[in-house]
Amino acid sequence: MLITGIKSRPVYDRLAPMASGLRHLAIAQGSGGQPMLRLLADMTPAQRGVATVVYSSESFTGNSYEAELRAVDGIDLRLCASNVEALQVLDDLLSTAKMGTRLYLAGSEGFIGTAMQRATEYGLDRDEILREHAGSFVRRVWCAHCNAYTENVTQRIFRCPGCGLDLVVRDHYSSRLAAFQGVKADGEVPGELPEIEELDT
Amino acid sequence: MTPTAEPTAFTTDETYTPEGAYTFRNSREGVRRLPFPFPDDEYMYSMNLEPHVPAGDGAMRAAFDIDEHYISECHHRAQMLEAMPGVHYLALPHMMEAQWDLLELIFESYARDYPEHFTLTKTGNEWHWQNRLLGIDDTFTFGDPTTLPLEPMEYATRQAQGEFVVLEERDNDLVIGAGMTTQRADYSLRFNLGMRFFEFHGPVPKLHEMGILDRALKFLLRMKPGHPVRRVNWSLTVNPRLETSVETLPEWAPDRATVDAENAGERVYLRIELQPLHRLPRSNAIVFPVRTYLVSLAELVEHAPDWAKRIHRALASLDPELVDYKGFHRYHAAAVAWLAQHDDGAPLATGYPWAEGGIQPGD
Incomplete structure (x- = not known):
């Protein structure tokens, strides 16, 4: 039985502001808060002004960046207690998203994968999404x-x-x-x- | 196209399941027409793609080969689809155009290559399809799914031998968009649907390192309608069981532990896959059919002794990594030992049997 060598595992990106974006939708979970903070710091104030950040404090490793995210000025922040809740918020936001929306995902593989399922359902292209893995590779x-x-x-x-x-x-x-x-x-x-x-x- | 020497006698009631007591058998003629996949005494992966043109009077004669098992295999497909709905047949919603392409390709090919069994009559988009082997006589409007009892791909492939996986072309890649896979070898269609070319080949050892996948993908992306290509592949399996999906692994994997050097001839089957790939004209998708043939080692010895010698040598010298990947690590030695009794070491011709000078079944 072959169980070694992963060719189908996703290759992840490093989050960075996408200049072509008119709206920025960033969703993170647990340790994914860290790349999210870095992304927000890399954004211009104008980009932050059109950014919505969804953060779930549910975490396998116990890391939470909730306090740090609260401290970022000028963003629309939605805090969630669970990943399921955060994904529901993502779903709601995608259902009214307009052309030019760019999506940023950060967190565990399972979280990024399920968020990608939603994004695919709404027809987002791969080049409109960046994904950064953070925390444990459970x-x-x-x-x-x-x-x-x-x-x-x-x-x-x-x-x-x-x-x-x-x-x-x-x-x-x-x-x-x-x-x-x-x-x-x-x-x-x-x-x-x-x-x-x-x-x- | 060369006519076959004698009309095929179809066996209608054979089974491919333990519940049905595995009554599947090959006739002597059925064995000697197989697309035997070992051109040399040593086997290694290669792309081995060649133009899919008619060759010989065996399995390479028609665009889509049918043989004596056609009727029983179609019955088996219907049983599997009924037993596990949503597992063996899936199509992503945007694949409808490719579905019609595939229906057209299968029906036109069958009607052209086997006019005694199939007739397709077109009056504009009104098509009349007659399948005398399965007793089907239907009319429908090409392009209008409401005029068929099932989706076009399911309707057509329920009347076809072999699996069909449809790959859509997207961003210079090939993505699995639909499949009729009641005979798959240890994979899951539900799991693989939507995967890209490198992803669904992920578990196959050596391919990536050897650069075969890169070249294969580039080649396939250049395919044009009307110019199909083919390759053959193979594995071993225990019992004449067509449905060996990941989903049902708990049912069939224990069979692998039942083989020994005494019973290997009866228990172990060579599973040959003939894969004739076609570019589809409207959707630009590529259909990847896997026409599967089963033959026991004992049937090879009895009806095709030179092929039995060849497979003995190919298995004996097989790379252990491939033995592991193909899933017969547990009974590889038993199969080789059983075959050794029937190999006198005489030199054998090289090349596929359908090629000029290639290895023939022997007498």
Whole structure:
């Protein structure tokens, strides 16, 4: 079973103001607050004046940049307690977004991936979006057998909360599902599991 | 086009599932017409693309090959689609034009290459399709999905042998936009839908390092309608099971642990994939069909002894990384040991069997 070498994992960017933007929509989670602060500092006052920042303080590592973001002058800041809430706010903002909107995403892979799903639904092009990964590389995993999604997976083998099977996380990422692939780890001989290892998260 | 020597006798009731007791069998003629994928004693990846022109009177005779398993394979597809809706057939919403392109390509090809079984009559956009093998006689308006009982791609590919993956061209890349994949080998259509060329080839070892993918993508992007190309690929599988998706891995992976050097001839099947790629004229999409053939090692020995010798040598010398990727690490040695009994070491011709001077099945 092939589980090494990730060719499908997204390649991330470094957030920087996109000069072509007429509106700037920036959404971050947890450690993603840090690149967001840097992005805002790199913006001109005029760009900050047309920027909306959505920040979720939910974090796997416990890092929060809420206080620092509050201290930035002249931005429209929306604070959320959870990633789900932040994504809902993003959805609402995208539903009324106009041409010239530029999207900035920062945070965990699962968060960026699910935000990308929303952006794709609203027809944003890849060149209208920048993504910067921050914090832990914990994985969001899709179970191929029961269709359940599990957030924050750190081990190569884990038990699927959906179907109870022990899954091995393959190094294969689907942008459409915003998740890595999990398949039954002891598929060939029950109980014969591959080596348990920390994911190169 | 050369006519086949004898009309094909279709087996209508064979099965590809454990529930159906795996009654799939090949006739002698069925084996000897296969697109045998080992031109040399040693196997290594290559792009091995060639123009898809008629060659010989076997699997390379028609644009889309059908054989004695056509009817049972179409029945199997219908069963799989019914058993797991939304898993084996998916099409992104903007792929409708490519769907019609594909329907046209399949129906025109079948009607041209097998007029005894299929007839397509066009009066403007009013099309009359007759499929005598499956007892289908329908009229519909080309381009109007409301005149068909199913989406055009699903309608057409339920009447076709092999898988069909449609790639849309976007930003000098090829993206999976639709698929009919009831026979896929250890991947998930739901997972792969929307992936770019390098992404969906991600798990295949060596390709990236060898630069094969770069060259393949450049080549495919230059494809023109009316100039299809083909390649063959292969793997091994246990039992004549067509549906080996990631989703159902818990059902079929245990079979891999049942093979030993005594039963390998009956249990282990060579899975040949004939992939004739076509550029589609209206949508500019590329269809990537995977026509899958199953043949047991014992059937090869009985009906095509030289091919059995060749596969013995190719498997014995196979790169361990490919053994691992193709998923037969657990029974590779058993298969090689079983085949060794049937290889006298005699020199064999090189080249594909459909090429001039290529390896023939033997007597």
